Amino acid sequence: SQELEQSPQSLIVQEGKNLTINCTSSKTLYGLYWYKQKYGEGLIFLMMLQKGGEEKSHEKITAKLDEKKQQSSLHITASQPSHAGIYLCGADGRSTDSWGKLQFGAGTQVVVTP
Amino acid sequence: ETGVTQTPRHLVMGMTNKKSLKCEQHLGHNAMYWYKQSAKKPLELMFVYNFKEQTENNSVPSRFSPECPNSSHLFLHLHTLQPEDSALYLCASSHGTGLNSNQPQHFGDGTRLSIL
Numbered sequence: 001s002q003e004l005e006q007s008p009q010s011l012i013v014q015e016g017k018n019l020t021i022n023c024t025s026s027k028t029l030y031g032l033y034w035y036k037q038k039y040g041e042g043l044i045f046l047m048m049l050q051k052g053g054e055e056k057s058h059e060k061i062t063a064k065l066d067e068k069k070q071q072s073s074l075h076i077t078a079s080q081p082s083h084a085g086i087y088l089c090g091a092d093g094r095s096t097d098s099w100g101k102l103q104f105g106a107g108t109q110v111v112v113t114p
Numbered sequence: 115e116t117g118v119t120q121t122p123r124h125l126v127m128g129m130t131n132k133k134s135l136k137c138e139q140h141l142g143h144n145a146m147y148w149y150k151q152s153a154k155k156p157l158e159l160m161f162v163y164n165f166k167e168q169t170e171n172n173s174v175p176s177r178f179s180p181e182c183p184n185s186s187h188l189f190l191h192l193h194t195l196q197p198e199d200s201a202l203y204l205c206a207s208s209h210g211t212g213l214n215s216n217q218p219q220h221f222g223d224g225t226r227l228s229i230l
Contacts, residue, residue: 004156033218042118042204042221043157088157090219101170102219104157 003027004089006105013079014113021108023089025070032072033090033102034063043088046074076110084112117141120205120222127195128230135190135225137205144209146188147219148180151202163188192227200229 003026013019023032031050035043047056052067060077076083086109090102118139127133139146148160162170163182177199179191188205206219 035221040202040224040226042120042223043206045218045220048218090157101159101162101172103159106154106156 004091004103004105006087006089006108008108009106010109010111012111012113015080016078019076019079019110021074021087021110023072023074023105025091027070029065029067029070029072029091031092032063032065033092034072034074035088035090037086037088037107039086046087079110079112081112081114084110086110118205118207118220118222120203120225122225123223124226124228126228126230127192129195129197131195132191132193134192135203135205135227137188137190137207137222139186139188139205139207139220139222141207141220142209143207143220144185145207146182146185147206147208148188148190149204149206151204151224153201157204161190195227195229197229200227202226 005024007022011019033048034046036046037043046061047058047063049063049065049072052065055064062075063072065072072089074087086107088104088107090104092102121136125133145164147162150158150160159172160174161180166182166185177194181189202224204224205222208219209217
């Protein structure tokens with residue numbers, strides 16, 4: 001099965017500063033999803049990347065997919081308190097026996113301080 | 115996210131009790147999922163249903179019994195659970211019919227389950 005490693009496990013960033021989270025896969029990445037979760041709540045879909053080199057942005061969040069490195073990064077510019085939470089990456093194996101089976105990383109906890 | 119609704123939000127039960135978790139999606143999706151999220155562990159996929167048919171049982175103990183009467187509703191029946199089953203149980207749905215669906219899963223807010 002595919003394993004996803006996220007780094008860092010947690011980070012504390014001052015409001016207004018930038019931050020980057022990485023997600024590295026043990027196998028080829030065909031589809032990579034980024035979610036955000038507040039403690040004890042459900043996952044909120046942020047972005048989906050499908051092609052190598054693809055980059056998507058929404059408001060102050062940018063995600064990139066590096067197919068060769070089997071890695072994706074999530075970058076937040078000028079962080080705000082609303083960006084605090086747990087960020088998870090998920091990937092699908094894109095094969096006949098893995099449809100619907102999203103594997104998730106352990107998550108990165110982001111704390112934004114004043 | 116209000117498209118996927120889970121009830122109850124919190125549940126405390128003894129090991130001999132029988133209870134059910136409910137999930138309802140209003141997004142017109144055809145696939146539904148149960149996940150388990152334990153402290154300090156990655157999200158674990160439990161079951162997958164596609165058009166009401168179970169397509170995945172990820173080696174889940176039989177004390178967890180899923181039911182999908184239609185594409186909009188998903189249940190997780192619980193009986194004789196163990197303390198290690200205490201976790202956040204998340205339901206998700208997606209509009210996917212196979213490899214080329216490329217559709218994200220949308221999650222409910224989960225049921226926080228505590229086993230005494």
